[in-house]
Amino acid sequence: xxxxxxxxxxxxxxxxxxxxxxxxxxxxxxxxxxxxxxxxxxxxxxxxxxxxxxxxxxxxxxxxxxxxxxxxxxxxxxxxxxxxxxxxxxxxxxxxxxxxxxxxxxxxxxxxxxxxxxxxxxxxxxxxxxxxxxxxxxxxxxxxxxxxxxxxxxxxxxxxxxxxxxxxxxxxxxxxxxxxxxxxxxxxxxx
Numbered sequence: 001x002x003x004x005x006x007x008x009x010x011x012x013x014x015x016x017x018x019x020x021x022x023x024x025x026x027x028x029x030x031x032x033x034x035x036x037x038x039x040x041x042x043x044x045x046x047x048x049x050x051x052x053x054x055x056x057x058x059x060x061x062x063x064x065x066x067x068x069x070x071x072x073x074x075x076x077x078x079x080x081x082x083x084x085x086x087x088x089x090x091x092x093x094x095x096x097x098x099x100x101x102x103x104x105x106x107x108x109x110x111x112x113x114x115x116x117x118x119x120x121x122x123x124x125x126x127x128x129x130x131x132x133x134x135x136x137x138x139x140x141x142x143x144x145x146x147x148x149x150x151x152x153x154x155x156x157x158x159x160x161x162x163x164x165x166x167x168x169x170x171x172x173x174x175x176x177x178x179x180x181x182x183x184x185x186x187x188x189x190x191x
Contacts, residue, residue, distance in 0.1 A: 006027070063082070063085075
């Protein structure tokens with residue numbers, strides 16, 4: 001007795017006018033490794049319970065799936081991929097079609113109160129654990145002390161640091177200070 005081709009079994013299932021997605025997932029997972037093309041790091045077992053917007057347009061099956069790789073890096077968003085499986089050519093390919101917010105983003109930080117505190121300490125020549133003085137007219141803003149690494153996801157933290165740096169520079173600029181290197185401020189005319 002000839003062994004039935006698993007892709008043939010998937011095609012038969014898809015011939016049904018409304019096959020349950022769970023059954024499509026099971027059959028597709030079984031043939032996943034036999035399909036040529038980019039697997040995008042997707043394992044067949046990861047299809048179970050996750051396929052969305054499944055469309056069968058013979059011989060092509062398309063579906064979307066949410067991928068959570070970025071959440072390992074503390075992102076609050078998942079990538080939404082669209083997969084195209086050509087059962088005749090026995091191929092699979094993937095494209096990114098968007099992102100989905102999984103958790104509410106961190107609230108936007110108002111940097112002005114912190115910038116005002118720092119500018120006041122600098123203009124007053126005061127010691128502050130967030131500042132490192134190099135003489136009377138030069139000071140480094142210790143950004144990792146003000147906004148520590150890990151206090152927000154990478155992109156959010158970079159944006160907060162940039163906004164804070166710019167706010168401090170604007171406040172100090174009005175008092176005759178300029179920013180040299182990033183996070184280093186100098187009093188104009190100071191020796």
